[in-house]
Amino acid sequence: RRRQRQMCIRDRGNTVQFKVVKTEEEWKQILTPEQYYVTRMKGTERAFSGKHYSTSDTGVYKCIACGEELFLSDHKYDSGCGWPSFFEPKDTANILTDVDSTHGMVRIEVMCKSCGAHLGHVFDDGPKPTGLRYCINSVALDFDKKD
Numbered sequence: 001r002r003r004q005r006q007m008c009i010r011d012r013g014n015t016v017q018f019k020v021v022k023t024e025e026e027w028k029q030i031l032t033p034e035q036y037y038v039t040r041m042k043g044t045e046r047a048f049s050g051k052h053y054s055t056s057d058t059g060v061y062k063c064i065a066c067g068e069e070l071f072l073s074d075h076k077y078d079s080g081c082g083w084p085s086f087f088e089p090k091d092t093a094n095i096l097t098d099v100d101s102t103h104g105m106v107r108i109e110v111m112c113k114s115c116g117a118h119l120g121h122v123f124d125d126g127p128k129p130t131g132l133r134y135c136i137n138s139v140a141l142d143f144d145k146k147d
Contacts, residue, residue: 016096020066020115031065038137039065039117042102042109047082050138054078059145060090066115067142068094071134079126079133084141086134087126097122110134 022030027040037043052061061071061084071086079085089095093113100109100121110119119140126133 016113018114018116022115027065032139034139035064038139039063039119042100042118044120045083045137045139050083052084052138052141052143053082055084055143057143057145059143061086061136062142062144063112063115063117063119064140064142065117066112068112068114070094070112070119070141071136073146077127079135081133081135083120083135084138085126086136087128087130087132089134095119110136 024040028036031039034045038045055076056073058073060069061073061076062069069090071084072090075086075088075090077085077087096111096113096116098109098111100107107121107123110122111117112119117140118137120134120136123133123135124131
């Protein structure tokens with residue numbers, strides 16, 4: 001069984017208390033079953049299935065669970081991996097990373113720092129200027145389009 005998100009997490013040796021804390025029942029009331037599976041149970045949506053995978057509109061991507069601003073459309077690119085990809089977050093202060101050693105591999109998990117929602121993973125095979133690829137589940141994101 002996948003571990004559920006707790007009220008706080010260790011980040012670079014420091015304990016981070018989430019600003020948005022809800023019971024699992026409260027999360028289930030505000031999130032769809034797929035959103036809950038991905039963000040609270042650390043699931044993954046199927047590749048090429050998410051609504052934000054091919055979005056090219058200008059705007060801000062936010063956490064579906066709490067509304068924290070996470071990524072800018074200016075930082076999005078087509079990596080071909082099947083999930084929305086960004087070369088950097090809007091503000092590194094809005095995300096947490098942690099080692100994920102599930103499924104027989106070691107990856108770096110990306111979470112919302114405000115509520116602890118699982119967003120996806122970050123890899124070091126992205127484009128310049130950062131060389132990073134934030135591979136993020138569409139279902140974990142909401143999008144505010146700029147006119």
